[in-house]
Amino acid sequence: MDVTIVIPVYNQLHYTRQCLESLNAAGYPDSMIVVVNNASADSTAEYLATRPALRVLQNDENRACAAAWNQGFRASATTWIFFLNNDVVTPRGWLENLLVYAEKTGVDIVSPAMSEGELDYDLNSRARDFMARLKGVTRSGTAYGAGFMVRRQVFETIGGFDENFRRGGNEDDDFFWRARNAGFKLVVSGCSYIHHFGNMTQKCVVAEQGAHREETIRYFRSKWKIGWLQRPWLRLRRKTIEAKWKWNERLRYGHTLREFHAGGKIYYR
Numbered sequence: 001m002d003v004t005i006v007i008p009v010y011n012q013l014h015y016t017r018q019c020l021e022s023l024n025a026a027g028y029p030d031s032m033i034v035v036v037n038n039a040s041a042d043s044t045a046e047y048l049a050t051r052p053a054l055r056v057l058q059n060d061e062n063r064a065c066a067a068a069w070n071q072g073f074r075a076s077a078t079t080w081i082f083f084l085n086n087d088v089v090t091p092r093g094w095l096e097n098l099l100v101y102a103e104k105t106g107v108d109i110v111s112p113a114m115s116e117g118e119l120d121y122d123l124n125s126r127a128r129d130f131m132a133r134l135k136g137v138t139r140s141g142t143a144y145g146a147g148f149m150v151r152r153q154v155f156e157t158i159g160g161f162d163e164n165f166r167r168g169g170n171e172d173d174d175f176f177w178r179a180r181n182a183g184f185k186l187v188v189s190g191c192s193y194i195h196h197f198g199n200m201t202q203k204c205v206v207a208e209q210g211a212h213r214e215e216t217i218r219y220f221r222s223k224w225k226i227g228w229l230q231r232p233w234l235r236l237r238r239k240t241i242e243a244k245w246k247w248n249e250r251l252r253y254g255h256t257l258r259e260f261h262a263g264g265k266i267y268y269r
Contacts, residue, residue: 001032003080003099003149006072008065010038013047015087015197020051022089022123030054034075036068066161066171073155082149087197089119091127097135098149098192108151108184109176111144112192113137117261119195127193134190134253139245143186144258145172146196151184158182162223169213170220177224188257242269 005028009016016035023033030053037044039061048056057071069083080099094112102110113134115126158178165171176186220226226234249256250268260267 001028001095001099002078003032003082003095004072004076004078005033005082005084005095006036006069006076007033007084007086008036008038008068008072009040009044009086010062011040011042011044012086013040013042013044016044017047019084019086019088019090020054022091026090026092026094028090028095034072036071038062038064038068062167064163064166064171065169066163066165069171070160070163073160076152079152080149081152081155082147085146085196088147089123089195089197091124091193093131094127094192094194097131098189101189101191102149102151105187106185107187108154109143109148109179109186111142111148111188112194113188113190113257114144114146114194114196115259115261116146116196116198118263119197120261120264123195130193130255131191134249134255134257137190137249137253137257139188139257141180141186142188143172143176144188145169147194148172154179154182154184157184164219165216167216170216174220174223190257 005023007016007019020030020033020035024030030051034055034057035048036057036059037048038059045058048054055075057068057075059068059071063071072083073081080102082095082098098110098112101107113130158175161171162174163171165174180186221231246256246268256268258269260269
């Protein structure tokens with residue numbers, strides 16, 4: 001399979017173990033996976049050492065997500081690179097479906113559909129039904145930072161992730177904006193499906209080191225020259241597009257390409 005899976009990790013060993021075991025159970029061996037360990041202080045390094053087929057890159061400090069993604073890309077030699085959060089679990093068939101779709105349609109960056117929050121359902125049966133029902137449903141022009149696959153040509157054209165974004169995020173949005181501006185196609189596709197527990201590593205970093213969100217938002221706005229007058233318009237445009245996607249998908253299929261599970265309820269996004 002012509003794809004490398006890149007997973008940055010910082011502590012949260014429970015989620016890293018779940019993620020890797022779900023990938024193996026879905027048929028993807030450790031040899032396909034690059035794990036970038038951002039100086040975890042728990043037992044992550046020891047656990048990764050018990051899996052010799054993994055390609056593990058050990059950092060002596062937390063270099064944050066953008067740098068880890070760049071390291072993972074440089075360690076790959078495949079046409080496709082899938083960047084995956086460690087607090088994700090995957091069902092059978094999700095990656096094969098995504099690769100077939102990407103090669104058939106010619107997209108350059110593609111994310112699977114995603115449920116987030118509590119895993120209060122059987123993943124494989126839910127994913128199988130979801131992918132069959134929503135395989136033709138897409139959201140164009142966007143991707144999800146928790147899991148997205150990128151064609152190597154994108155990096156060769158626009159470069160890697162901007163490492164000036166530190167622990168507060170926005171490195172994924174910046175990359176997606178640059179790719180769109182360069183003419184690359186971005187899509188979220190219902191042909192594939194994963195479960196994302198929800199920014200567990202980011203929450204850990206914030207709890208330990210404080211929030212950097214405002215700093216990275218300021219950097220993002222400065223880099224893209226987004227002034228006070230543009231912000232409400234961009235926010236309204238995004239919310240309008242998302243609402244259109246949500247109501248159209250739910251009305252036609254009973255699901256949306258992004259859902260949130262909490263307290264036994266499903267919230268559609």
